[in-house]
Amino acid sequence: MNSEQDFTSIYNSYAPKVHRLCLGYASGNNELAKEWLQETFIKVWTHRNSFKGKSSIDTWIYRIAVNVCLGDLRKSRKSITINEALLSNSSTDDNNAINEDTEEKNIKKMYQCIDQLNEQNRALILLELENIPQATIADTVGLAHGTLRTRLSRIRKSLLKCIKNGK
Amino acid sequence: MENDNLNKLWEIQGNDISNFNPKDIITKAKKQRNGQYISITVMSLTVVILIIYTFYFAFNQWNTFNLGLILMISSLTFRIILEFYSVYRKEKQLISMAQKSYHAYLKKYYKIRLIINYVITPVCIAVYLIGFYLLLPYFKEYFSKAFYTYILISGIVSLLVVIAIIIYSAIKEQRFLKQLNKG
Numbered sequence: 391m392n393s394e395q396d397f398t399s400i401y402n403s404y405a406p407k408v409h410r411l412c413l414g415y416a417s418g419n420n421e422l423a424k425e426w427l428q429e430t431f432i433k434v435w436t437h438r439n440s441f442k443g444k445s446s447i448d449t450w451i452y453r454i455a456v457n458v459c460l461g462d463l464r465k466s467r468k469s470i471t472i473n474e475a476l477l478s479n480s481s482t483d484d485n486n487a488i489n490e491d492t493e494e495k496n497i498k499k500m501y502q503c504i505d506q507l508n509e510q511n512r513a514l515i516l517l518e519l520e521n522i523p524q525a526t527i528a529d530t531v532g533l534a535h536g537t538l539r540t541r542l543s544r545i546r547k548s549l550l551k552c553i554k555n556g557k
Numbered sequence: 558m559e560n561d562n563l564n565k566l567w568e569i570q571g572n573d574i575s576n577f578n579p580k581d582i583i584t585k586a587k588k589q590r591n592g593q594y595i596s597i598t599v600m601s602l603t604v605v606i607l608i609i610y611t612f613y614f615a616f617n618q619w620n621t622f623n624l625g626l627i628l629m630i631s632s633l634t635f636r637i638i639l640e641f642y643s644v645y646r647k648e649k650q651l652i653s654m655a656q657k658s659y660h661a662y663l664k665k666y667y668k669i670r671l672i673i674n675y676v677i678t679p680v681c682i683a684v685y686l687i688g689f690y691l692l693l694p695y696f697k698e699y700f701s702k703a704f705y706t707y708i709l710i711s712g713i714v715s716l717l718v719v720i721a722i723i724i725y726s727a728i729k730e731q732r733f734l735k736q737l738n739k740g
Contacts, residue, residue, distance in 0.1 A: 394583055401579040413570065420573065428582060435586040437652045450652075457651045457659045463733045497570050500563075509737075513656050519567040532655025546563060553563075 397435055404448065405431065407520045408455045414516040415459035418501040426462065430455040445529055452522065452530040456513045496553060503552035507545065514538070515545045597641070604634055625691030632684035639673065660737065667734040674727035682720065689716075 408430055412423035433454050441450055504512055510531060517527045524542075528535040607630050615623035643666075650662050689712055697705050 394580070397583065398579040401582065405577070410567070410570065418570075424577070428577060428585070431579070431582045432586040432589060433648075433652055435583055436590060440652060453655060453659075454652055456656045457654065460656065460660060461647075461651060461663055463729055493566065493569055496566055500566060508739075509660055510657060519564060521564070530656060532657035550563060 397438070400434070400447065400451070401431055404451050407522070408451065410520060411452070411455055411516045412459055414501065414504050414519070415512065417505050418498060422464070426455070426458050430458050433458065446526065448522070449526050449529040452517060452526065456517075456530060460509060460513070499553050500549070503549050506552065507549075511541070511545050514542060515549060518542050518546075600634070600637060600641070603630070604638075607631065607634065621691045622695045625688040625695075628684050628688030628691070630688075632681040632688065636678065636681040639677065643670070643673070664734065664737050667730055667737065670730050671727075671734070674723070674730065678723055682716070686716070 405427060409423060409427045412426040412430075413420065416422040416426065430451070434451060441447070445453075504515060507515065510533075513531050514527060514533075517530060518524075522530075524538055525535060527533075528538045533541070607627070611627060615627060647666060650659060650666075654662060693709070696708055700708070
């Protein structure tokens with residue numbers, strides 16, 4: 391990936407996934423997610439020469455993205471509080487467009503539930519929700535492929551339970 | 558809600574990244590890199606000048622003025638080099654480690670930062686202050702009273718501002734370490 395053209399094509403392929411991954415980490419705070427997305431690709435460009443191809447390019451990009459989100463000191467309780475506030479407001483909305491409201495509410499609940507997971511489980515489920523192959527997820531997070539499947543199904547169950555029951 | 562609905566729900570969320578384009582990111586990355594190179598060049602030049610000054614001038618006519626100056630500049634230089642090095646190391650790990658290892662690394666990193674914040678930085682500030690104190694009699698002798706007062710007050714105020722910034726970032730880092738230990 392040495393030319394700007396290569397970088398552009400890589401950016402176009404991975405940016406939407408990285409953005410949603412960051413959104414999950416930022417509890418739906420889009421401004422923060424966009425900053426992390428930008429930071430991720432700045433690092434991808436700056437360190438393109440240190441990518442030796444030991445892992446695949448997607449693993450490398452997801453690793454950088456997950457680590458950028460993990461290591462930001464501002465990853466704050468603040469953004470979570472904002473979303474909790476949004477959540478309580480949305481429940482008092484009018485009953486028009488019930489489906490949209492319910493979906494929006496569920497997404498917010500989902501962010502809140504994802505936020506309750508520990509760092510590793512959060513990374514795992516966010517990558518899984520992006521339909522990233524399990525081998526890539528295992529490499530990105532640094533887990534043995536074998537343990538990943540059971541872990542993911544457990545996280546999915548607890549996430550579903552949390553979204554349904556709010557716990 | 559079925560398992561599949563989790564994915565459907567995830568896909569519904571907005572994906573507004575329209576105001577970014579790869580060209581802007583490359584420009585920003587280049588600008589950031591140039592800024593880093595300039596900072597490193599300035600720092601290196603300062604260190605070189607300090608070394609030359611110490612060997613050619615200060616050692617020939619040793620007095621408390623030279624000692625004060627060297628204490629001030631070297632404590633500052635040491636602290637800045639330490640900061641650069643630790644940021645550089647962290648960046649290297651960020652781009653090469655899997656999440657699990659990076660999480661463990663961050664815990665270690667912020668524990669070391671505690672030592673830097675609570676031991677090394679106060680020592681550097683103390684050395685800097687001793688240096689500043691040693692220079693004061695010379696300032697008093699060579700400068701007007703008004704200018705001497707200005708140096709004294711601005712020196713103290715700027716040091717207080719720096720200390721406040723350091724304390725603020727130390728608290729932030731400590732809070733983050735607590736968060737990491739929970740996860």
